[in-house]
Amino acid sequence: xxxxMTGFGKGEAKNRYAKVCIEIKxxxxxxxxxxxxxxxxxxxxxxxxxxxxxKQISRGRINIALEYEDFTKSGANACVDMPAxxxxxxxxxELKKSLNIAGDxxxxxxxxxxxxxxxxxxxxxxxxxxxxxxxxxDNAIRHLMVSKHEEGKILKKQLVSVSSEIAKSIKSIKRxxxxxxxxxxxxxxxxxxxxxxxxxxxxxxxxxxxxxxxIRNGDIAEEICRIEAHIKAFKKALSNQKExxxxxxxxxxELSREANTIGAKANSFKIAKETIKIKSMVxxxxxxxQNVE
Numbered sequence: 001x002x003x004x005m006t007g008f009g010k011g012e013a014k015n016r017y018a019k020v021c022i023e024i025k026x027x028x029x030x031x032x033x034x035x036x037x038x039x040x041x042x043x044x045x046x047x048x049x050x051x052x053x054x055k056q057i058s059r060g061r062i063n064i065a066l067e068y069e070d071f072t073k074s075g076a077n078a079c080v081d082m083p084a085x086x087x088x089x090x091x092x093x094e095l096k097k098s099l100n101i102a103g104d105x106x107x108x109x110x111x112x113x114x115x116x117x118x119x120x121x122x123x124x125x126x127x128x129x130x131x132x133x134x135x136x137x138d139n140a141i142r143h144l145m146v147s148k149h150e151e152g153k154i155l156k157k158q159l160v161s162v163s164s165e166i167a168k169s170i171k172s173i174k175r176x177x178x179x180x181x182x183x184x185x186x187x188x189x190x191x192x193x194x195x196x197x198x199x200x201x202x203x204x205x206x207x208x209x210x211x212x213x214x215i216r217n218g219d220i221a222e223e224i225c226r227i228e229a230h231i232k233a234f235k236k237a238l239s240n241q242k243e244x245x246x247x248x249x250x251x252x253x254e255l256s257r258e259a260n261t262i263g264a265k266a267n268s269f270k271i272a273k274e275t276i277k278i279k280s281m282v283x284x285x286x287x288x289x290q291n292v293e
Contacts, residue, residue, distance in 0.1 A: 002159075002244055003293040004151035005029070005060040009144025013135035019069040020129070020136040024053070024144045028291055029061035037065045040118060041126050045133055052137055056145055059245070059293055066136075068129070081118055088113050148293070156238055159248070159288055163234050166255065166281045169274040170227055173262065176270045177220060220266050223258045227278075230255050245292040252285045 007026045014020065034050050036043075053062055092105040110116060234251050237244060256279060263275040 001149060002152040002156045002238055003145075004148045004155055005245070005291050005293045006151055007144050007147035009140040009142070009147060011136045011139025011141070011143060013132045013139065015132065017071055018129060018132060019071070020132045021067040021069075022133070022136045022140040023065045024140045025063040026057065026144060026148065027061040027063070029059060032057065032059045032062070034062040034064065037063075039066065039068050042066060042068065042129075042133075044126065045130060048130070049133070049137060052134070053141060056141055057293065064140075066133070079118060081115055084115050085110055088116070152292070155288055155292060159238060159285060160235060162281050162284050162288075163231050166227070166278050167231050169277045169281075170224055170231075173220070173266075173271050173274045174224055176268055176274070177224075177266065180266070180268050180271070220262045220271075223262045223265075227255060227258045227262075230258070245289055248289040248292060249286060252282050252289060255285070256282045 005026055005028050009024045010022070012019065012021045032054060034053065036046050036049060038046065049064065049066075053064070088110055089105050092109060095101075096103070096105070230251050234248065234255075237247055237251070259275050259278040259282065263272055263279075266272065266275070
């Protein structure tokens, strides 16, 4: 199943003692990268949270935010980080002196600085919260995957549509290529008659040889065959393969390479026009596959 790298999931879990709320946002990224915003004292769970997410997601930039509400929390759990407060006070006094600012450092100034007022929870208490965190995490991941799969369905439709457009252009190129061979042969015969003044070509073997040289130099049958094979593999991969992003991007690169070769070899405005269409479609594929996991 095609899965988008973009999605959002939210999960909650609570009991009579506490409540945990987790939000996960997934964005495009070449590799797996997780950024976690956790309450003080909860970073001991970061590796477990990362492991749980990686079981479902292979790549993408994951932003996770955890909110914890302790129904039993009281003012007794709050404390002041005295060493930090003393250091802040010293730095503020030195700054005022350096800038020649009158007045002493106030309590309000100190308390507004980060890390002064902290909430300390017993280690055993924090560890006891893990089952609640895991429940909220599982719920968030489940909703995230639903979101990613829904967007993946839309992406799949778009990619199938674009690959079908490429297939149409290839059919047109095949038709134009056959027409070009006939046109060149007829034009060559006409030029010979005009130069010699004869109404009949007396050396048709030589005419066939010249036409064959032109056809060989501008032959694009091999490139057309490879593009058709790539499109077939592309559509098959959309339905059957996991971790599609890199594989689809590789196929898109091959399509682009073959299209460039066709454009360079085929001496035809009509074929060049269809080649430009194919290259435009390939760019759309490459843009969209950047969002495929």
